[in-house]
Amino acid sequence: MPVESSRVRAIAAGLVVASCLTPALMRPRPVAARSREQTASISGRVAFEGSAPPRPEDVTRVTVTARPLEPGATAPAPVPVRADGTFVFASLPTGRYRLTAAVPDTAPLAAGGRTPRWALKSAMLDGVDLADTPFDLGSGDRITAVVVTMTDRVAELSGALRDPKDKPISCYTVIVFAAEKLHLVAGSRSMPPPVQEGHDGTFRFVGLPPGQYRVVALSAIDSTVTATEAFLSQVGPRAVALTLAPGEHKVLNLRVTPPKQ
Numbered sequence: 001m002p003v004e005s006s007r008v009r010a011i012a013a014g015l016v017v018a019s020c021l022t023p024a025l026m027r028p029r030p031v032a033a034r035s036r037e038q039t040a041s042i043s044g045r046v047a048f049e050g051s052a053p054p055r056p057e058d059v060t061r062v063t064v065t066a067r068p069l070e071p072g073a074t075a076p077a078p079v080p081v082r083a084d085g086t087f088v089f090a091s092l093p094t095g096r097y098r099l100t101a102a103v104p105d106t107a108p109l110a111a112g113g114r115t116p117r118w119a120l121k122s123a124m125l126d127g128v129d130l131a132d133t134p135f136d137l138g139s140g141d142r143i144t145a146v147v148v149t150m151t152d153r154v155a156e157l158s159g160a161l162r163d164p165k166d167k168p169i170s171c172y173t174v175i176v177f178a179a180e181k182l183h184l185v186a187g188s189r190s191m192p193p194p195v196q197e198g199h200d201g202t203f204r205f206v207g208l209p210p211g212q213y214r215v216v217a218l219s220a221i222d223s224t225v226t227a228t229e230a231f232l233s234q235v236g237p238r239a240v241a242l243t244l245a246p247g248e249h250k251v252l253n254l255r256v257t258p259p260k261q
Contacts, residue, residue, distance in 0.1 A: 038093070038139030038140075039094065039140075040091075040094060040139065040140060040141035040143070041088070041089055041090055041092065041141070042066060042088075042089040042092060042099075042137075042143045042144075042146060043086065043087065043089070043146070044086070044087060044125075044145055044146030044147055044148060045085050045086045045087070045146075046059065046081050046086075046101065046148045046150065047147060047148070047149045047150070048118070048151075048152075049121065049149060049150070049151045049152075049153075050118070056103055056118070059082075059085055060080050060081060060082065061080070061081075061103065061104050062101060062102070063078035063079065063080055063101065064078060064081065064087045064089075064101045064148060065079075065099070066092055066097045066099060067097060067099070067100055068095050068097055069096045069098060070095050073095050074093070076089065076092055078102075087148070094136075094138055094139050095136070096134050096135070096136050097135060097136075097137060098132070098133075098134050098135075099123040099130040100120055100123070101120050101123070101150060103117065103150060117152060117154075118150045118151065119150065119152075119206075119207045120148070120149075120150060120189075120207070121149040121150060121151040121209075122147075122148075122149050123147070123148045124146070125143065125146045125147075130146065131188075131189065132183070132188040132190060132209070133188075151246070151247075153247025154206065154207060154247060155206075155207065155208050155209070155210060155245070155246060155247055155248050155250075156204070156206050156207075156248075156249045156250070157208060157213075157244060157250050158205070158249070159251050159252035159253045160197075160200070160201045161174070161197055161202075161203070161217055161253075161256050162201065162254070162255055163255075163256060163257070164255065168199075168201030168202075169256050169258065170197060170199050170200075170201055171219065172196075172197055172201075172217045172219055172256060173194045173195065173197075174203040174215065174216070174217050175194045175215070175217075175221070175226060175235070176191075176192060176205050176208070176213055176214070176215050177190070177191050177213065177214055177232055178191065178211055178213060178214075179211070179213060179214055180211070180212065181229075184229070184232065190209055190211065192207075194221060197217075208244055210244055210245050210246045210248075212241065212242070212243050212244075213243075213244060214232075214240065214241055214242075215239055215252060215254070216235050216238050219258070240252065240254065
């Protein structure tokens with residue numbers, strides 16, 4: 001694993017720890033003992049998978065972001081990708097992060113919504129996807145050879161809520177979460193924030209990684225507990241199961257029975 005001068009640990013925050021991590025990655029280190037004035041660096045390259053054109057004409061418009069996960073941490077500015085496809089975070093404060101990337105839309109938006117032309121597929125380092133697996137940076141850590149892959153096969157899940165009379169129903173919140181506990185990491189792409197459906201009962205999730213999911217609509221939720229194992233175990237039996245393939249646009253209409261007044 002191309003890390004110089006120190007160690008890096010990828011720790012799945014929230015519900016589970018990804019089992020694919022090596023013992024060195026999973027070795028704990030108290031976050032509170034580190035000063036945020038200490039710094040580390042991350043570098044790598046961006047690759048593109050998709051149909052013609054295989055990549056944006058100007059790759060320097062692509063940005064990579066190191067998103068801090070610790071409460072109160074200041075978010076570093078996104079870094080633009082260089083003309084040769086590489087990127088560098090030269091001086092990041094120590095702490096816990098996830099990586100993400102974005103490409104500004106240059107193609108017409110898809111009908112009926114804002115489907116991006118490109119979406120993040122993965123940010124791989126030694127077999128670990130840093131886009132979904134939080135990782136710790138210690139003082140002096142130098143992480144190199146991260147491969148951020150963008151894809152134009154952007155998956156989407158949309159649908160509508162209907163009452164027993166097949167009329168649109170509102171005032172519900174739709175929750176999507178991965179079926180496998182391995183992917184139940186708070187803040188990951190497999191556990192997107194809940195969506196409150198529109199007045200016409202429609203909802204939409206864009207950029208979900210391929211995999212198996214559960215979908216449920218609830219009339220009242222506590223947003224502070226939606227990412228907990230206890231909550232997901234409770235709503236799981238009421239959820240609808242589905243599989244989302246790479247680039248698939250799936251429509252799911254949910255029948256909802258309003259609670260009695």
